[in-house]
Amino acid sequence: MKTPPQGPVPDDTPDITPEPAQRASLPAASAVSRRRLLGAVGAGAAVAGAALGAGGTALAGRDSGPGAAAPAGSAAPATVDFRGTHQAGIATPSQDRLCFATFDVAPGATRADLAALLTTWTAAAEAMTLGRPVPGDEGDLNTPPDDTGEAVGLTPGRLTITLGYGPALFDDRFGLTARRPSALRPLPKLPGENLDPALTGGDLCVQACADDPQVAFHAVRNLRRLGFGTVLPRWMELGFGRTSSTSHQQATPRNLMGFKDGTRNIDARDEDVMGRHVWIGQEEPQRWIRGGAYLVSRKIRMRMEQWDRDRLGDQQDVFGRYKGSGAPLTGHGEFDTPDFAAKSGGRYVIPDDAHIRLASPEHNNGLRILRRGYSYTDGIDQQTGDLLGGLFFVAFMNSPDRFVTLQRVLGAHDALNEYIQHIGSGVFAVPPGLAAGHDWGEQLFG
Template sequence: MATEQEPPPSGRVSRRKLLGLGAAGAAVLGAGAVAARPLMNEPPPGAVAPANEPPGVGAAASAANEPQGAHAAPYPFYGEHQAGIVTPAQDRLHFVAFDVTTGERAELVELLQEWTAAAARLTQGREAGSFGAVGGAPEAAPDDTGEALGLPASGLTLTVGFGTSLFDGRFGLSGKRPAAMSDLPKFPGEQLIPEISGGDLCVQACAHDPQVAVHAIRNLARIGFGKVSVRWSQLGFGRTSSTSRAQATPRNLMGFKDGTNNLKLEDADLLREQLWAGAGDGSPWMTGGSYLVTRKIRMTIETWDRTSLAEQEQIFGRDKGVGAPLGRKAEFDPLDFAAKGPDGEPYIRADAHVRLAHPTSHGNAHLLRRGYNFVDGSDGLGRLDAGLFFIAYQRDPRRQFVPVQMSLARKDPLNEYIKHVSSGLFACPPGVRDAGDYWGRTLFEG
């Protein structure tokens, strides 16, 4: 990201800048200190997408055909929907959940405005603030932490969500909690750790370069100092689903192709039906948004690795090599649950993962998955602390994620090798339309 030295805009001095300068820097305040809000009127060049065209479609869609390297072009920040949902899935993730520490609604709104301004810049390969990492007063803390200097945008997207706890009454939002955000039930077998679950706010940073993703989250956390604190975060590598037909299907840490039948950005009719919240859903402020469920799923890798290939394939219901449904030849061959083998038994048994999760088993419920592999070191007993950070977007978790996961939790033989240790439910509002808009405006001003 190239260093910028822009002339300071007129306007008030931000609290963050005052804290950074301190008494020794008071003399340079006359040169002007950068507040984040004026940057709302400074859109990055070429960032505006047509309001009816989701990010990842049109001009940005060409990136889906590019190698998943560090030189991907920027995705549009402005649009009807937030980027990072149907955008062709990037290879790296830094996901963070925040607790809001301020009790003032006005301060929370101001933070969302500052975050939006910074995100508009960061996603276009620019620094988080006008003075950047080295262009400001020597006595002041920089406007950017600097570890992404010289790096391109790398396909960075930033997606924000509001957790169920944000609607607890602190900010006058209890009457605006969507019905679709009913608390998730307790699923059989889950072993959730409260400290790495939930959160008032979340930010999903996806990019082709891990340093770019980490840099973005680090700078949003820095901007939020005194108003939010990090509750938990998760790094991910190796996307475990494709969100465009231009992408190859990736593999999870069990070695199987993952997300073959995922919703794709090309499925316009299904996206309207299954992904985007509608005006008639009961929460007008969420129109054009989507609901996000996260689950950290720990895999007992060592036990899985000692399981026979035949058993692994029976558990999933797919061939491990090409990803074809059992009894078929190619990955995208239709699933035929009635097909039987030479022994007269179904190729895909009744409790196979693909059968239990299939839309035909749940009233045509689809999910748009954007999960990632993770390895968080070892657990001290010589076992990898590894697995899948599951991310799924949908129109209504009550009708989509909940029935699918309940079926899997009760019947899936894969449960012998996995356990759910973290969970989150977030309402991701519609996209930022232009430079005068901000994340969550429809909630706070609607």
């Protein structure tokens, strides 16, 4: 028996995997001083010249930019440039691990406090992405260390740190009302969601991605430590496996339902597509945010026990793809274009409520978003014994209305709704990248 529709996994890519041989048998259907860090801002070139990992570990190499991928057949570079036209962590080929955190500005914190913290965060973030400790004076036994130390000896792991601002930050607390990005506002109520306020919202967000989970956590932990007295943690999520590819040079990963996820995702190396669908353009009246993007996050719980008891044919109909290969039910290979008009026995081969159909650009007037999600787990429900986990959905776009449009369709009609529930949410404006000598504080406050 099917449960009432729940909000689905919004994406513009089919989440599926195939077994072409099976098709014939399938149904048709702060106390811490920040003074010591400020000298590091704008010193990116000098730091890069040193280019040593924390604790003296040499770096393997450098990307040519935030979105650069490793040449085919070569080892992945250890670092991704912190500075550039766009923030790293968007067009960057997806790393394996995520630490995502949101913060609220503490009561009593001033505009000057927030600006100073963002300047401090810039210096710390740039150092950590280079594999270096948070900058500061070393060897003072009478003060806490400037870096918490758990990343010493680890390579940078392609760490990226991406900063965003929530709608509430642009109220009258800090004089930012006139600088609010035009499309930044809370998401409307969407079909089937059951959001927990403790997992929703935030004045700021930090997305740390890396190929080493300890490196990603270290980044967020140290930014949180530097924020004592100015910002308070709101919620945090750890992702242990990427669920999307942002480059065709990456193999398509699988989500916790066992299906390939992100087959038709935007290739972030395609500058024309990114310009039309992801980057905020010249139409935006707030010049300071042009070249940035909007980030939408959704914590989506999967009803894994229920899913695991469903027959294979129904699982494939839910997604519209074969589970084994990832091919659409109308194709043979993963990257075959789905034939949404194909019928068998008077019924669509790809069902009309299949996730791949409802999330497709063909079904949504060409609408696309860049997905960059991760799997997560919260352990076990002590009352039911069920596994708690699912998808931490992250996507970038040039207007949150893109997500809203998709989710209204998916939330109302997607067959996947029987097995998932949206329980957390966030929307943030992600500013463009920083040039040498600039920092997040001056960028936000002008």
